[in-house]
Amino acid sequence: MPQPLIGITTRRLVEQKYDIPMAATPMSYTGAVSRAGGLPVLIPLDSPLDHIKPLLTRLDGLLLTGGGDIDIHSFNGEAHDEVYDVDTQRDALEFELVRQVLQTRIPLLAICRGCQVVNVALGGTLYTHISDQLDGALAHSSPPDLPWHHVAHTVSVQEGSLLASIIGLDKLEVNSLHHQGVAQVAEGLNVTARAPDGLVEALELPGHPFALAVQWHPEWMPDSLPMQHIFSAFVRAAQAG
Numbered sequence: 720m721p722q723p724l725i726g727i728t729t730r731r732l733v734e735q736k737y738d739i740p741m742a743a744t745p746m747s748y749t750g751a752v753s754r755a756g757g758l759p760v761l762i763p764l765d766s767p768l769d770h771i772k773p774l775l776t777r778l779d780g781l782l783l784t785g786g787g788d789i790d791i792h793s794f795n796g797e798a799h800d801e802v803y804d805v806d807t808q809r810d811a812l813e814f815e816l817v818r819q820v821l822q823t824r825i826p827l828l829a830i831c832r833g834c835q836v837v838n839v840a841l842g843g844t845l846y847t848h849i850s851d852q853l854d855g856a857l858a859h860s861s862p863p864d865l866p867w868h869h870v871a872h873t874v875s876v877q878e879g880s881l882l883a884s885i886i887g888l889d890k891l892e893v894n895s896l897h898h899q900g901v902a903q904v905a906e907g908l909n910v911t912a913r914a915p916d917g918l919v920e921a922l923e924l925p926g927h928p929f930a931l932a933v934q935w936h937p938e939w940m941p942d943s944l945p946m947q948h949i950f951s952a953f954v955r956a957a958q959a960g
């Protein structure tokens with residue numbers, strides 16, 4: 720099979736000089752997919768919902784990227800002043816992408832916001848600001864003066880999970896660039912990694928060939944071998960599919 724086509728979700732960005740709305744994605748994601756042997760293609764956030772089905776017949780893998788917060792009304796969440804960059808058009812597209820891709824055998828890798836999108840799309844809830852809502856929470860939102868590959872905490876990885884089989888470790892050092900997190904886990908999803916404070920750091924859909932959601936940012940840790948393995952396993956699964 721030729722190099723697999725990996726769809727990558729985008730965020731709204733307004734180009735400054737001419738004030739033009741753009742659908743953009745950080746090149747950390749496209750670069751990670753390219754280095755792992757995939758062909759990255761962007762999915763504009765304004766794609767009509769009826770394009771998802773035909774899109775998924777062409778894609779070999781789907782990567783849900785990070786970004787702003789999900790609208791609290793999608794999961795009856797607690798309002799908080801720190802909620803930022805809500806984009807209901809992006810939310811709606813990504814919820815539907817998740818629901819449809821999980822009905823196929825197309826591999827899904829969801830990162831940070833993507834992990835939260837998977838949980839909410841399937842009926843779960845979020846902490847809308849972890850440090851105010853989870854007792855004993857670690858600092859999951861790294862200070863802005865630290866590089867994004869900074870190791871913020873470890874995660875314990877569930878034995879026998881897809882994630883464990885990919886990285887071959889039961890503990891992993893990760894970065895942490897999120898102020899929200901999974902609260903109630905959607906029915907049907909397995910928690911396969913947790914931070915030392917108990918917060919969910921990875922979710923998987925059992926029975927699916929490759930449905931992995933992680934709360935950290937493997938794309939910002941390109942020198943970490945386990946993070947490289949996550950992208951290479953994802954692209955390999957997309958190629959095999």
Ligand code: MN
Binds near residue numbers: 859896897914935
């Ligand atoms: Mn974290």
